[in-house]
Amino acid sequence: MATNSARLLALLSTMQRIRAFEETAMAGHAAGEVPGPLHPSIGQEAVAAGVCANLRVDDRLTSNHRGHGHALAKGADAARMMLELYGRAGGSCGGKGGSMHIADFSVGMLGANGVVSGGIPIAVGAAQGLQLLGSDAIVCCMFGDGAINRGPFLEGLNWAALYRLPVLFVCEDNGVAAFTATASVTAGPGVAARAESLGVPAVAVDGNDAAAVDAATAALVATIRAGGGPRLLHARTYRLTGHTSTDAATWRATDEVAAARENDPIARLESVLRAEGVAQPALDALRDDALREMSALRAHANAAPWPDPASAFADVIGENA
Amino acid sequence: MATNSARLLALLSTMQRIRAFEETAMAGHAAGEVPGPLHPSIGQEAVAAGVCANLRVDDRLTSNHRGHGHALAKGADAARMMLELYGRAGGSCGGKGGSMHIADFSVGMLGANGVVSGGIPIAVGAAQGLQLLGSDAIVCCMFGDGAINRGPFLEGLNWAALYRLPVLFVCEDNGVAAFTATASVTAGPGVAARAESLGVPAVAVDGNDAAAVDAATAALVATIRAGGGPRLLHARTYRLTGHTSTDAATWRATDEVAAARENDPIARLESVLRAEGVAQPALDALRDDALREMSALRAHANAAPWPDPASAFADVIGENA
Amino acid sequence: MPHVTLAEATRLAVLQEMRRDPRIWVLGEDVARGGLFGQYRGFLEEFGPRRIVSTPISESTIMGAGLGAALVGTRPIIEMRIFDFVMCAMDELVNQIAKIRYMFGGQARPAVVVRMPHGIWRNSAAQHSQMLEGWFAHLPGVIVCCPSTPADAAATMVSAIRSDDPVLVFDPKNLWGATGDVPDEIAPLEFGRARHLRHGDALTMVSWSACAPLAEEAADALAAQGIRVDLLDLRTLAPWDEEAVAASVARTGRLLVAHEAVVTAGFGAEVVARMAERLPGTRARRLGFPKVPVPFAPPLEDALKVTPARIIAAAREMLA
């Protein structure tokens, strides 16, 4: 198999695992097993996979409320993530965070965030810290198209450009913010122009084309790691599911959704791989493996013990407690 | 006298009054008469005068910490302003605000602000309110070059462009923010590019050329009042004095300050007027009148009674007090 | 007299007022779609996009623009979606809205309503479950409302909208679905008047917001055991009904304050401190969240929050 196919298969595997993780979690949510809100990224997997394929384990990542895919692609342990969604002992955050606050510092995943654009200042600070420590690790900062209308976007990009920080900003643009089309609340020519006006060069990519995301990111990461300062990747994609797992998103035009289904990044990558000569059974196997893995994790999580209630009092502060 | 000269003389008169007001207040501060911090705008008078000459009394203005000139040019009563600086009864804010919180709602001056960029959201909201009320009044929003690195700049400009609000943003760019050169903390091509990236067309002007500021503003105000949406005016100028009246600004290169003195907007406007045939004594009279007016106000303020201590408890809240 | 949910009660109240006064308008995220909790359902259709303004995710500007719009004579309802996001708009609220009237010597009328649905909301975790209402009772320049029933929530909205002062309304997230009667014509609520929920001499109980129904439940259970408590729902924390509480405590000699918020330096401290100053000898106790962020997992949340059982136990201990 060609190196390229191997890389694409790895991307597909990541995407299938993200899809399976979220579909499984949604089923768990619908069954009343998963508490709290769940923000699935179904349809957006190519961005997480393509971007994170270019990050080292010691590179850091900040994410937003829709962060399962980012975490998985960064290498977070799926079993612990599923336990966290279920609020069980052994979860990534000991059951204290849940879906919206997944973090796995052991693989540089510095956390999802319940506040839109909340990860931006944290990312630039992490990069500044790494710079001070003399590390060549970089920071990837994921946010949605809704986040570019909050102040931290301006402050963080200006800051990163000013101190020439190793940050890759990724705007995962699915066209909506919760229940509002972002085009209806965003003035001006868009995120790339905003970034450039703040001194951060920007590149646009089809966020449903995993190979393109991978390639664009590879180039940007090389520049950033070489000391070239921050870059922004604008990845257009589509959220096939609703804002949360219980939102049917019925307000969207059905033809829009149908068109988007045609453009499903998993199907697209599969057809590329088929054209490269990968046989369908091999592709199906990736999906089936992912589904099997995630249902096993669901069963495991659903049977797992709850955290010790006494742990509710721990980790508020550290040695000064 | 040509209409043009009359208009320029009016600008000069405003500028001389601002200069005299601030020089007098600084003397009062140095003499221990004026309490609290004082942020003079000496050297920047052409921006205030040129912009506000194009505003109606029912147009609104929001200002920043360096707002004496803006208030005077908008028509605020100098006597009440001086009383306010002195913290006396009859001051614009009853002695509760002082220099940094001058407001005079009777002439649409919605207030100075002690928070950098604090006036931006207020200005866009005032414009949105006027739009809802069907008024054709507009809002002018003054801020410094330091303010463009705070989040509200992005949020407010995007907002104004989105709702096509009647706002004239004026970035009074004196090259510094407190004790730091803004070039050293501002990435990217600058305020105009930032504004354009947010959907707000921008125009640059020599902020020490009162006639140019006046002309540029006239065009922008006409567009805005006609429903053309927000505009930004980028006015480059120079702060001849320190950040506050007690700051000697000794860290600045002396040749830079010397060059700036050559470019004093008052001297420049005077030479234009002389070229238009206005005699020196007429020009001197404007300065002398202004100085006389302001020293009388100083004497008056310094002799004025303090506010009634009982008034300290009033105006916290209104009818629910 | 419709029997409706608390969310619907506030919808009816805002509707009534918006029909009365064309200067009233709403700004916030997703409000054109009816708001996150349906509290603006149908408003876009009736009032149009200039009065029902779905905004960008720009909390600083949502708050600050509301203030600016009030300064030119409109009456904005600023919708924060949920309380936690007001942390992105604190300069506008604390440094501008709360101070502008005073700072400018009374020239400004910051007639804004700020709606901040707050409190624990089953398994929403630390960033979506805060109860910091006590902070704002410490801040000069704002009215603080914490209603707990549909009728009070509706009346609160009417008062808030009609007030020339900035009024902060803490909609109780956990009670959006609580039902009750609301009058056809919703009258304003008088700020600073507690509601007397139960009458008794054994003990004075004080509560508000989502904790009030829990206190009610506890009071009823105690009554079944023969212990009659005097229960007050403060409804507004600034101003707060110090006199009603003092009158009750003067009778009972015992004060138990229960709130959802963290105990330490919460508003319960003010209630107890004021009574300690006025009525030394009062036996006092506070119940609330421990000094811990709100966790996600159900058993962790349950380990920390106030429940009727905990209120009952505290009351019985005080009477032992």
Added chain:
Amino acid sequence: MPHVTLAEATRLAVLQEMRRDPRIWVLGEDVARGGLFGQYRGFLEEFGPRRIVSTPISESTIMGAGLGAALVGTRPIIEMRIFDFVMCAMDELVNQIAKIRYMFGGQARPAVVVRMPHGIWRNSAAQHSQMLEGWFAHLPGVIVCCPSTPADAAATMVSAIRSDDPVLVFDPKNLWGATGDVPDEIAPLEFGRARHLRHGDALTMVSWSACAPLAEEAADALAAQGIRVDLLDLRTLAPWDEEAVAASVARTGRLLVAHEAVVTAGFGAEVVARMAERLPGTRARRLGFPKVPVPFAPPLEDALKVTPARIIAAAREMLA
């Protein structure tokens, strides 16, 4: 043992620590020029622009970047210039810094120091004179320090810098110039330990920050009149030295809390409420600012703020 101002004492403390640990750095506006109060004078020259970072006016990012930098193992000192501007960075402080350790199950070490010079600063008016330290004592996840002497301010900085927890330091603006001795080798302060300023049995007085020296002055004047009060400077509000206060109140039976902040729902309420819970029968009283923003004009400011004379009068009334 240098005899220095409070500003200089903190400078020496930060200097000592920065020389010890290269992971410590400072970010904030104008810090490269020595800071607004000279508290970083000479640092740029010694530590260079990567450790002394003069930032844009971007408070959200100053705060949030500090957090991010802590997460990768550096130890940032976040300089807010003056307290009031933290209102532009509350999401980063309240929703992120204070919660991140808990929310992520202990993975995060938000080892930041947040310096927020606060308090009344003669005639700086409402937006530059706030005392909201009580808010943060209500917030889980942060340490709250309010030193009042050069030695304590220096020791506080050392502890704050060495702590893995987020430590909020409220430098007392009005006391920058106060002088005192500071040891050559500055040792850390133990959080949650009050300082016993005066010993007596007539009354327990509790204070902190810029009010502490006023209370000291009052105590001395009372002593001259034969009234010996027990005076405690809390120094840290979270944690706070409940045991020391309780031990004193148990002896005196009377508690007077004096702070610069607004009385209503200020931290004094917690102190009084806790003592009321523990020691019913205590006669308690609070002194502080009325519920009013800080005005500009000298006579207005003077009409509202706590003074030694007011403390003396309150103490005498309590003893009458």
